[in-house]
Structures are given as C-alpha cells and as structure tokens.
Amino acid sequence: MESRRSHRPGRWLIGAAALVGPLPGATAQTAPLQPLRVADAGTSVLDLLPAGTADRMTAQIPLIDAASIVRTAIETGSSTGYAGIGLVDDHVTLWWKGALPARIATAVASARRTAPVEVAAATYSQVELKAAAARVDPVVRANPKDAAHGVKLRTDGSGLEIAVTGTPNATLPKLPATGVRTTVVARQPMVPRSREDDAAPWNGGARIWATFGCTSGFGVRDTGSGANYLLTAGHCSEVGEQWRDGTGTPIGPATHKNQDHDTMLISTPTAGGDVYTGGSHDEVRVRVTGWTEVFPGQFLCQSGSTTAGEIARPVCNFRVDFHYEDREDLVEATQLDGEEAARSGDSGGPVYAVKPDGTVLAAGTVTRSGGAGLGFQDFATARDDFGDIVPVTGAASATCRVSYLVTDSWSGGFAASVTVQNSGSAVSGWSLGWSFPGGQSVQGHWHGQFQQTGARVTVTNEAHNAVIPAGGSVNLGFTASGTPVTPAPFTLNGAACS
16 A cells, blocks of 8 residues: 555644643553453443433534535635634534635535534635644744644634643744734643454454554555555554564554554454453443544544553543644544543554444544543544555445435425445445335435335436545435435445445
8 A cells, every 4th residue: 555645625623632742652561461351242332431422422423424515525626715614512614714616605505404504704714824834833843842832723714823831931932924823822741642352353442562552443454455454553663563462462563654643554364343442351342334534523432452441431522623733643632521531552542433323433543642632643644644444344345324314304295315425435426225114205306316116216426426535425315205214224336335
C-alpha cells in the first residue's frame, strides 16, 4: 500500500481541549499477564455506558448522516468559502464565508431531509485560516521552552487559537502579523498513551507487546489485496518489530507506519471484527460494523487495555473539539464528566461511535491524553496513510451503511429519507435495493431513479450523484402509501449493507 495524504475540507476542528507534548518512550512489561476468562455472553456495550451517554451518542446518527451529505459535496468540488462543519446540540451547522454555491445549497437541502442543518456566516474561510496558520506554526514550534505549543483553526471560521501552557513566567513567541484574529488559550499538556490474552483472529482493544506495551485498535483489511492487519499507534514500535499478545503469542510484524500521524499497521494472517469493552480478564466485546468520519461535537468512546484494567468498562462521553493544524493532524476530545481520558498503555486503542443496536463504528486510535483531554488519530487519516483499508466486520462485502428515517406520516402514507454511507472504495454508478414487508408502494421520489416490482424496490443513481466517494454519502428519499416501516436488509450493487 502506498502512503499518501489528502487534506480534505472539514477536518480542522475548534479548540477546547489540551495540548500535544513530546513523545517519550512507553513503559516496558514488568509482569506476566493473566489469560482472559469468559464473561456473560449477553453483555452489550450499551450496558457498560453511563446513564444517558448511549442515548446522546445514538441520537447523533441522523446528524452525522446529514453532515456527511454536506461534506461529500464540499469534497467533490471547489469550496473556497468553506470554514467548517460540526454538530451543535440537535442540529448541524455549516460555516461559510460569502454566498453559498448552488451545489452546496442543494446538498444542504438534501441533508435537511435527514436532520436540521443551519448555515452560518464565517469571518474567514478555511483557506485563509490555513494560510495564516502556515505562517504562525513555524514560530510556535521554533522554541520548545516557551509557552506556545499548538495552532488551531476555529471551526466557525472566527480565527486561530494559539495553545499555551499555564507554566509561571513562561514566555510567548512574537507572532507574525497575518490579518487573521488570533487568540491565546491555556490548555493542559498531554502525554502519549501507549486486554491481555487475545487470539487469532486478532481484535481491537487487546494488550499487545513489542518493545513497549500498547493496545490494538481495530482489525482491518486492505480491500485491494485482501491482506489483514491490526491498526495501532505509530509510536509503539518501528517497522519490522515483531508483535505479540499479552501472553506472548505471536501476532506478526509492523509493516507500515506514518510517524507524523502516529498510525501503524501490524501484519497478521487473520484479523477480527470485535473490540474488547469490558475488564482486563473477561471477553466482553462489541462488534465493529464499519467506520465513521469524525465531526466536532460528536460523542465517542475509547477502550484502551490499561483503562480496562482500572475501570472494567470503556471511557465514553468524549466530545470531539478540534483538529490540530500541524504535521500530526491529531483530533482532540474532552471527557465531559472529568474522567481520566486514557492511561499509559492505552496507545493505539480503539476510539469508536456507538450505534443503537449496540455495535460500533471505528473512529480512530488513541495517541495521547492529559486529564480529561484525549488526542487521537481518526480512521479517515489512517485510510489516507495506508490506502483503502476498512475495519474487519466479519463480512468482506459490508462496506456500506444505510440510515433509513421516516420523516413524516399521515393516514395511509409516509415519507422517508435514506442515506447511504460508503466505507469502502469509491463507487461509480450504484443500485440500492430493499424489500417492503407490508404492501407499501412508492409514490413520489427524489435523488434516484426508482423501480418497484411487488415488494422489491430498486433505486439507481441520477447523473449528478453517480459517484459515492470512499467515506462519502448519498441521500435519496420517497413518499409511499401504506404503514410507515423500516425495511431491511439493504444492498448496494448487490452487496449487503449494515
């Protein structure tokens, strides 16, 4: 796989967490680890989350779908006025400088069939903010002894933030004039966060060892070659080092690494589609069913192996706050209850979003933390680094996810919005299929060519939405006669979707 990087719009997020510090070495293994015992097979990740957290996370799914529709439009053409996009309370906000282009306005109108979307005026575009940050960042990095540590772009397009420590008598560098409003904000420094006896196929959230002890993130598959890997943090070892689980069973060698982005792949014959979510010595797991882009305001969980030993559950209620404008491109989040975000040995561990059915979507891997602040690399960046990798989900063809929402109903009929998320390779020309269970019949429709034979409905693309980019979305909708219903399963070009 070829390492590559494409900075896509929408991934520079507003600052509200802690700073990135230097990368010290992780701690070595000090004692043999005990094997896992089997836990209650009926335990769900939803049972492990604090009260209200699961509801907040799953309530965001329509917002994430709507934001994905808009971002797909932003990424597929020139978007010079774009400033940022995020989840704000019960709606999506798109910040834009100047007049909204017609194709973006069309995408917003389509997304509004799924969730409320607001468009707000931005003072600066992302292009202007990144140009200003490029001038400021070398000055901030020049002296590691001064108080400044990071440069961030505000998602709302209102300016830059310079992150500084609260060390007494620390000096600030003289920043160059950029014409962009710049604010100095104090943030707590972060340090790196580097289960015990997993077995092939290797899953996420398990204790793994090379020179240092870290945590496996997700089992992933290269869709081109079919090769299997474990995704983890790049600072955990060098390429070529051999990895083992907590009891010494060989996993395989590290074969791919992006030092700047702190991502790494460990080659292994088989990779699993689960993530450990319980304690150190049980087998409480959750199924991975795909991956998600990361938006500011989104709620996530992390399941590092050391944290599992301390609290026997995930740390959740993380709110995504911002994305660094520097070579590391880390996303930062805040644990809203003040819990310790991560611990030494959690590096590389899985960061994920929870779905209403208790399965999860891969969102990233742990890099560092400080108090309630978490620094992680998002899964989309790992795909940029290593090519077309997708989480192992137990079905190689499950590279799409469908969100189906009944948006209105009346006596004898209803309206529905359907969003298709593509977590595999780019799709050029698509056909979406499902079957109604109770005599429903499509009446009107939009953003697709509909055909219905009996209960079976097939929707093919229009000319304007024939391509679904990797990580992108397409939205369509219809009105129908009959009782409102959520059909399943859905297929995209004949392959089952989750």
